[in-house]
Amino acid sequence: MVLAYVKIPATQYALHFQQGRIRREGIGLSFFYYAPTSTIMSVPVVSTDAPFVFHESTSDFQSVTIQGQLTYRVVDPKKLASLVDFSVADDGRYLSEGPQKLQERLIQATQVATRGSVQRSALREVLTSATPLSSELLANLRNSEGVANLGIEILGVAVLSIKPTPEMAKALEAAAREELQRRSDEAIYARRNAAVEQERRIKESELNTAIAVEEKQRQIRETQMAAEIAVEEQRSRLVDQRVENERKDADSRAYSLEAMVKPLRDLDWKKLMFISSGGVDPRQIIALAFQEMAGNAQKIGELNISPDLLNSLIGKAAK
Secondary structure (H helix, E strand, O other), rough: OOEEEEEOOOOEEEEEEOOOOOEEEOOEEEEEEEEEEEEEEEEEEEOEEEEEEEOOOOOOOOOOOOOEEEEEEEHHHHHHHHOOOOOOOOOOOOOOOOOHHHHHHHHHHHHHHHHHOOOOOOHHHHOOOHHHHHHHHHHHHOOOOOHHHHHHEEEEEEEEEEOOHHHHHHHHHHHHHHHHHHHHHHHHHHHHHHHHHHHHHHHHHHHHHHHHHHHHHHHHHHHHHHHHHHHHHHHHHHHHHHHHHHHHHHHHHHHHHHHHHHHHOOHHHHHHHHHOOOOOOOHHHHHHHHHHHOHHHHHHHOOOOOHHHHHHHHHHHHH
16 A cells, blocks of 8 residues: 655645545645555646747738737636646656646737737837737637636736837838937927017017007107197287287278378368468468469469568568
8 A cells, every 4th residue: 555645835726536536626735645546636726927929920011029928827727627637746746748738828829819919000000009919918818718718817918028120120210210300300490480480579579669659759740740730820810810900900090090180181281281380470371372373373464562561571581
């Protein structure tokens, strides 16, 4: 009788088969068993990370290298043990390549899903789609019937990097460099245009200010001219009024003189002289008489003057 002892870690699910039937099962078991008729399977139930590297082609026939990691765990150890051999020896070593093939099978399913996604997109889209690709792979694997039949739950898929070939990487870097340079030039031109536009606005503002100042000065000049015109109009009215007043004053004086002269207009000048002399002088009367006679000399035929009259006039004149 051969007895053996096995101790299963707490991260393993143990299945003790004896004569085709399960005698014991559970996590972290330790027990003695009859080795000739027993088979021990140990299925890991903790999460496992499976790194992967795929070389795929995009829709524009460009090669890319996709590196990532698949995380999964066993949720139904009995179902998995019925499909994959997890038998262990007395020292805990797996007796078959079943565990390794399980990981390869999961990576192959991941690669199939990755290929279908990458081949639908162009190179530039694929290189910038690490996060969307991770989400898509996770959804595809969780919905995969083959993965579900293994009793495995996919915890996560992380695409760590997507790289093109070195030659294509250099070409893309050159194109990206040119694009960045072009954007830089556009930014410089836009900045210059903005500066020119700002300068134009400043000049336009200055011109508008100058025009507004000129308009105000013109209004001031017009106001001053209107004031001067008003003053001149008032002065003209004043002069006209003054001339009118002087004319009326002259008319008044002329009327007064006319009234004074009118009574004397029909008088003889001799009478006026006589009146203005202030008295009666015989000599003046005689002189006037002689003057009258001289004016009518053609009518006088003969004039006799007595000696007494002539002596009296001469004598008085001598005195």
